[in-house]
Structure formats: C-alpha cells, structure tokens
Amino acid sequence: MAAAEGLFVVSMFASNIGRMGQVFEIAKKMGKRVALAGRTMDTNVRLALESGYLKGAQNILITQEQIMDYPRNEVVLLATGSQGEFGSALSRMSQGEFTPASLQNGDQVVLSSKFIPGNERAIGQTINALFKQGADVIYDAIQEVHVSGHATRPELKQMLEAVKPKFFVPVHGEYRHLVHHSRLAAESGVPKQNILVAINGDTLELTPDSIRVVDHAEETRVLVEGRAGGDVSRLMIKERRNLAEKGIVFSLLVRNQYSRRIVAGPEIFAKGLVHEEQEGFFIEEGKKTISMKFGEEIELEFHDNGYISLEDLFSSIQYQKQNHYTTKYKYDFQQMEKANIFSNPEYKKEVLDFLKSWSIESLQKFFPNKKISNYKEVEIELLKTYHQKMYWLTSLKTNKNEPLLNIPLKNHQSYIEWKAFMYDQSKYDVIFTNTIIVLDTINTPYPHSVVKHAKVGGSSFESPKRNPMLGNSLLINFLEEYGNIDGIKNPFQLNSEKKNKIIGGLFFAHEFGHAFFQIPDVYDHPESCLMNASMDSGNMEKSYELLLSDPHPCPKCKPWIQSKKNFIEAEILFSKSQFQDAGEKFLICASNLPTQIDSDRNRYLLQIYSQAKLAFSKVNNLNKIQVIESLESSLR
Incomplete structure (x- = not known):
C-alpha cells in the first residue's frame, strides 16, 4: 500500500469484516482515506460500524464523490468484484465505467481472495482489462495477498469444545466436508445419535431429545426471468442457448381462413444464419426467368432460411x-x-x-x-x-x-x-x-x-x-x-455472377416449373423452352443464352399454365367470399389439367376437388358437392 503511486484498490469479499478492519487499520497508520465501491460493501461496512467492529474507521471514511478532493496516492478504495462478477464495482472499473475515479497508470489493484473454481475465466478477463486501463494488478497467483477466511480444523474443534452443542448439523461445504466436520464433532464429545448430515431439501424435526429427517423436498433451481418473476425451465434455457449459438429465423404471414391463401407476407426475419452478400443470387434470377417464360404476372417471394448440414x-x-x-x-x-x-x-x-x-x-x-x-x-x-x-x-x-x-x-x-x-x-x-x-x-x-x-x-x-x-x-x-x-x-469457367444467374435462371426456374405448374420433363418443346429437359445436356452457358434469346412463354406449356391460372383465380374468388364462382373455377382447373403432369395426377386432382367442395359447401350447393364426391370416388 505504501508503494502505490496512485489510487490503491483492494477487492475482497464484502462479508470478510476482519479483512476490512485490517485495511482500515493500515490506511489509518499511513494517513490515507478509505472509500467504498459496491452496494454490499457499503451495507456491510455500515453494519460493522454500528456493531462496533470497525472502531475509528468512520474518521478516515470518505464518499466516492470526495475521492477527487484528495491526492490519488492518499486514497484506498475497498471494492467488490474479486471473482470477476459482471456488473460489480471492480468489473466496472476494468471497463472504465466507474465514474468517481477512472483507473490510470500508477494505480494499483489487489485481489484479496483466491480464485473460486469456475470463476477463473471471468477473473482472468477482469485482470486483463485492469491492466489495459493502466493499473498494476496483484493477485494470489503472483504474491501472497490472501489468507483463507474459513476456520481450520483446530479452530473448528475449539469452537465445538467451547459451545458444547447437544445437536450438531454441519451446513457449509461440499458433502465430503460435511462428513469430516461431523466426525470432528463426534471427536469433540457430541453424541453420534445427535449428529445429522443433511442434504439440500431435507426437512429436519428437532425435539429436546432428538433430531431426525422427516421429509425431503426435491431440490430444483428456480431461475428468475427479469422483474416479472416466475420459473424458467431447463428446456427453455437449452433452447435459448441453441438460439444464441445457431441463430434464429421466423416468419410472419396472413392467410385467408377459408381458402388458406396467403394474403399478406410472408415476411422472413433471420438473425445469425447467413452472410447478407450471399442472399438472393439464385432466387432473383429464377423469379425473372419464371415471369418471362411462363408469361404470367405471378408475384413470388422467397427468403433465405440459412444453412443446415x-x-x-x-x-x-x-x-x-x-x-x-x-x-x-x-x-x-x-x-x-x-x-x-x-x-x-x-x-x-x-x-x-x-x-x-x-x-x-x-x-x-x-x-x-x-x-x-x-x-x-x-x-x-x-x-x-x-x-x-x-x-x-x-x-x-x-x-x-x-x-x-x-x-x-x-x-x-x-x-x-x-x-x-x-x-x-x-x-x-x-x-x-x-x-x-x-x-x-x-x-x-x-x-x-x-x-x-x-x-x-x-x-x-x-x-x-x-x-x-x-x-x-x-x-x-x-x-x-x-x-x-x-x-x-x-462446367462453369465463369464469374460468380454468371454462375448464379445460370443456376437460378436455368435449374431453379426449371424445377419450379415442375413443382408449381406441374409441367413434366419434356423433350419435344422448342429449344428455348424452360421445361425442355434436353436443353441442359450440353453447354450450360449456351443453354442459358438460348433461354434468354426467346423471352416468350412456350406455346406447348400453355395447358399446364392455364390450369394453374384457373386455380389461382379460384383462390382469389374464394378469398373475396365469391364461393359459387370459386367452386366453378376450381372445377374448370381440374378439367383443364393435362393428362400428364409432373406428380401424381390423381393426388393433385383430389386436392383441387377438395377446394371446390369447400367452396360449394359455403353456399350449401349440395348438387355440386355430390358431383364432386362422385369424381373423387372414381380416383380413389
């Protein structure tokens, strides 16, 4: 403390009143003032003064606001945070967030405590940050600045022999410590039947003549969320850790409750999943090609939902x-x-x-x-x-x-x-x-x-x-x-932009034609047809250029396109509550469906008939429903 050229900070457990007394005593001998940092430090010093354990300390105690009224080398600061606790006084000092006095070159910080297992990383980060602020840091690993505040075995035995308890229940330490402490009590004269090693959750019954465990409450950790209180489950914590490590994606959309058609959105929000510059290359080119080659003003919205192995x-x-x-x-x-x-x-x-x-x-x-x-x-x-x-x-x-x-x-x-x-x-x-x-x-x-x-x-x-x-x-x-x-x-000796256009405009748009319009692979359509499956058997770049050279819908693809158009028109009518017209349009869609489609034709027809039947049920058209049920039976 005498060698400190600037502010002298001692970080310690606020419960160690004896150590506080030593700091006050040494500071008094050296003519220094003592300030406090940390709510528990303030509280415990006040209680110790009121109880008479820190005699004379009030004469050298100053507030944080008074620190700058004295030369830096004449002030000792008692602070909490020796275990690197987030938000503690010492943690805030290490980040330059302690307003009363920022650390600087010449200041000295002493961590008067051992590293509790599990806290090493947080303490190490705090020490590194303190050095970055310019302070010199002294801790147990490099200099003996800490003596345990826990009683030794002889001191525990001395306490037992002085108190002479009738019953003894050890309560501090791990289970092995409790066992050793109970054996020490037996050596000190406590009857073995009056010694009980309890575990967390045990309910004890104490009478003038006996002590025993009468019940046990299952030990659970209660995690408090914010100020609202309430328990937070382990599953919820696990899910939050997954979100922190893997990112999150969620979607918002509005659907018509009858037609199930999307009327707004979807809007996709993703955090922590994919680099922004990698989004949209293939999708945008595919959307342009689809609009061009299928000849319909179909608004498509795709979103990148990230990567999965x-x-x-x-x-x-x-x-x-x-x-x-x-x-x-x-x-x-x-x-x-x-x-x-x-x-x-x-x-x-x-x-x-x-x-x-x-x-x-x-x-x-x-x-x-x-x-x-x-x-x-x-x-x-x-x-x-x-x-x-x-x-x-x-x-x-x-x-x-x-x-x-x-x-x-x-x-x-x-x-x-x-x-x-x-x-x-x-x-x-x-x-x-x-x-x-x-x-x-x-x-x-x-x-x-x-x-x-x-x-x-x-x-x-x-x-x-x-x-x-x-x-x-x-x-x-x-x-x-x-x-x-x-x-x-x-196959692609091309720049990234051209490769992305080919993958989106050729492959993605072609497969979309299968999945959305139900157009099968064809080999007899014009060479510039997007669905001509033989067009991509040669040079990819030439096939893509051929596709763009004819910006018109393929005449041979029109039956599939028309059928899909009928379906979309039926959905729109349904969303407007024009149920009779919607049902008729669904039936037109079914009748226009080509004989050969990309997927199971019967399954697809049953989906269309299901939508038509739903529409007619809204206007109680039993005749139409009966006709549709007959059509469904023929497909099953």
Whole structure:
C-alpha cells in the first residue's frame, strides 16, 4: 500500500469484516482515506460500524464523490468484484465505467481472495482489462495477498469444545466436508445419535431429545426471468442457448381462413444464419426467368432460411419407415448390371411404360450415333449407358484421393433417399445443395440425367406436408461446387455472377416449373423452352443464352399454365367470399389439367376437388358437392 503511486484498490469479499478492519487499520497508520465501491460493501461496512467492529474507521471514511478532493496516492478504495462478477464495482472499473475515479497508470489493484473454481475465466478477463486501463494488478497467483477466511480444523474443534452443542448439523461445504466436520464433532464429545448430515431439501424435526429427517423436498433451481418473476425451465434455457449459438429465423404471414391463401407476407426475419452478400443470387434470377417464360404476372417471394448440414438434415431416419421409401428399384453397386432386377419382366415393363411418356423422335437425340426405331431399343441403349455411367462414377476420386461415392451410397448421395426424405419432411419448399446425388432409382432412368453421368442437377418432389406449392417441393444442385474431382470437369469457367444467374435462371426456374405448374420433363418443346429437359445436356452457358434469346412463354406449356391460372383465380374468388364462382373455377382447373403432369395426377386432382367442395359447401350447393364426391370416388 505504501508503494502505490496512485489510487490503491483492494477487492475482497464484502462479508470478510476482519479483512476490512485490517485495511482500515493500515490506511489509518499511513494517513490515507478509505472509500467504498459496491452496494454490499457499503451495507456491510455500515453494519460493522454500528456493531462496533470497525472502531475509528468512520474518521478516515470518505464518499466516492470526495475521492477527487484528495491526492490519488492518499486514497484506498475497498471494492467488490474479486471473482470477476459482471456488473460489480471492480468489473466496472476494468471497463472504465466507474465514474468517481477512472483507473490510470500508477494505480494499483489487489485481489484479496483466491480464485473460486469456475470463476477463473471471468477473473482472468477482469485482470486483463485492469491492466489495459493502466493499473498494476496483484493477485494470489503472483504474491501472497490472501489468507483463507474459513476456520481450520483446530479452530473448528475449539469452537465445538467451547459451545458444547447437544445437536450438531454441519451446513457449509461440499458433502465430503460435511462428513469430516461431523466426525470432528463426534471427536469433540457430541453424541453420534445427535449428529445429522443433511442434504439440500431435507426437512429436519428437532425435539429436546432428538433430531431426525422427516421429509425431503426435491431440490430444483428456480431461475428468475427479469422483474416479472416466475420459473424458467431447463428446456427453455437449452433452447435459448441453441438460439444464441445457431441463430434464429421466423416468419410472419396472413392467410385467408377459408381458402388458406396467403394474403399478406410472408415476411422472413433471420438473425445469425447467413452472410447478407450471399442472399438472393439464385432466387432473383429464377423469379425473372419464371415471369418471362411462363408469361404470367405471378408475384413470388422467397427468403433465405440459412444453412443446415446434410448430417443434420438427414439426422432422423423416420422417413425410411413410411411406404414411400423403397429399395426395390435402387441401383446395386455391388452387382451392377448383373443384378437380377434387370432381367425381371415386371421391371422391364415399368421402364418401358416410363419411357413412353416421350416420343421416339424426342428420345432419339440422346443417342445420335444409333438409329432408334422402338421403345425396346431405347430401353436397351439407355440401360447400357446407365451402367457405363455408374462404373464411371465409382471410379472417381476427390482431391483427397478418396472415392467420390460411398458404397453403399450414403443417404445424401442417393436420389431414392432424397425422394423419400422430401416426401416425409415438413420444413422445406426449396433446397439448394452442393452434394453429388446419383440417380439410383432404376425404374425411372430419366434420359437427360442418365446421359449427364447419371447425376441429379435438380428435382421436383412430392412433399404432402408442405402447402405453398400444393404438396410439392424442389431441390437444386450447385453443380459448380463439386470441387477438384478427378474426372468431373468444372462446367462453369465463369464469374460468380454468371454462375448464379445460370443456376437460378436455368435449374431453379426449371424445377419450379415442375413443382408449381406441374409441367413434366419434356423433350419435344422448342429449344428455348424452360421445361425442355434436353436443353441442359450440353453447354450450360449456351443453354442459358438460348433461354434468354426467346423471352416468350412456350406455346406447348400453355395447358399446364392455364390450369394453374384457373386455380389461382379460384383462390382469389374464394378469398373475396365469391364461393359459387370459386367452386366453378376450381372445377374448370381440374378439367383443364393435362393428362400428364409432373406428380401424381390423381393426388393433385383430389386436392383441387377438395377446394371446390369447400367452396360449394359455403353456399350449401349440395348438387355440386355430390358431383364432386362422385369424381373423387372414381380416383380413389
């Protein structure tokens, strides 16, 4: 204290009145004044003075406001916060927030206490901040400035022998300390039957002749939230920690209670999820292309809900238990073309029926060196190509010399797993991913995917639990993000802006056409048609430029577009309570629906009929409802 060139600060427990007395006594001998910092320090010093434990201290005690009236080296400041407690006097000093006297070079701070286990980090941060303020800090690790205020074993025994208690219940310390203290009481003459080691929650009954535990209340921590009081559950605390670590996203929207149509919003708010500069690249380009190529003034609003790892996305395997999930037609990477399924007549029929969705002429372009005259020849050539692509995929290595494909495929590399997962999920309408996904559903070998190395660049899925696109969702693969993989040429030797436009305007807009308008893959539409699945089998940049060169809706896509337009018009009529007209428009939508759509046509029709029936029920049109129920029965 004598060596201090400036303010001398002693931080200690405010309950240690003996240590306070020593500070006052030394300060008095050196002609220094003592000021107090901290509410509990003020309270305990006042009580000690009133009780006569700090005799003469009032003669050198000054207020915080008087500190600047004395030379800095003549003032001692007693402060709370020796354990680095947030908001304590010493903590505020370390941050330069102690108004009566800011710390500066030449000041000295003594932490007159040991580091309580668990407080080391907070104390260390406080000490670092004090040094940054210019003060010199002395603490127990570098100099003996603290002696424990707890009684030693001989002192405890001396107290027991002086008091001679009839009953003894130790109450301070961990359980092992209580046991040792109880043994010391027995050594000091307290009868063993009168000694009780209690734990938190025990209810004790004390009579003139006995002491015993009669009940126990379960120990719980009561966390007080703000000034309102009330308990805060452990689950709530866990959820708040998750929010702090992972960020938060929430949505606000207004929906019509009858049509369920969104009439305002959605507004999406996200904090701590994604860098602002990464938002919107793909979405904006996709919106422009959709408006241009489908020829409708459809207002679309998409929001970035942040990132999730594939492991977290597929963390639940519940989807594998539902009927939609099957491995019957999953490609077997062990047997390859030797698998029995390829000679199964039932399987061959399924493939042929699938291929008949397109004309022979439109499929011929995928095999320019082979003249195709019937669907059987298409099947043979397509499966031959399919096996070649699968062999090729299994030969690829990453830049770490690891196999590109895991065999058997991990769930996030399998199209069947993605299809089953998206059918069962309820959170996502659009997913962008940079994983490689293999088209391993062998009964539906899409020609454009097979020819393009049997990889999936994007896909529309059924997701019945999602409403925005009537039970559909979509996935887009960042093809340019495969990285340094031996055998796969980076398809985008372009700048980031052009890559983003192609992914949004080509892949995202195409898959949106599937999910929203229900347009299937087509191979016989104009080359500039967004839905022409053969257009992206060549150079991506050229395909994108071709798309932009013809800013008109495709004439062949109009039946699907018209049907969707009817549906939207019906929803608008419903929202205006024009229920009879809405019901009629829903039925027109159903009648205009093309025979071939991207998803299950019967399921989609049942959704439309359900909306029509709801509309007619609002005006009690029983005849129309009966007609619709008859139509529904024919589909089930």
